[in-house]
Amino acid sequence: xxxxxxxxxxxxxxxxxxxxxxxxxxxxxxxxxxxxxxxxxxxxxxxxxxxxxxxxxxxx
Numbered sequence: 001x002x003x004x005x006x007x008x009x010x011x012x013x014x015x016x017x018x019x020x021x022x023x024x025x026x027x028x029x030x031x032x033x034x035x036x037x038x039x040x041x042x043x044x045x046x047x048x049x050x051x052x053x054x055x056x057x058x059x060x
Contacts, residue, residue, distance in 0.1 A: 007048055011055065014041040018057050035060070 017038045024031040038058060045052060 003048075007045070007050065010041055010044055010048070011050065014038070014045060014055065017041060021058055 017034055021031060021034045021038060024034060042052065042056070
């Protein structure tokens with residue numbers, strides 16, 4: 001898998017995780033689990049040079 005394909009998949013997953021976080025109650029176990037993945041993806045994307053300004057809707 002190329003780096004470009006990996007970035008595409010990570011951006012798509014980042015978007016999906018944010019969608020699910022917006023639907024979940026902030027004090028729920030599901031939200032806390034999603035937030036872990038959200039933070040993982042945020043680190044991966046940032047370290048890959050992706051500017052999250054436009055795509056990060058959670059902003060925590």
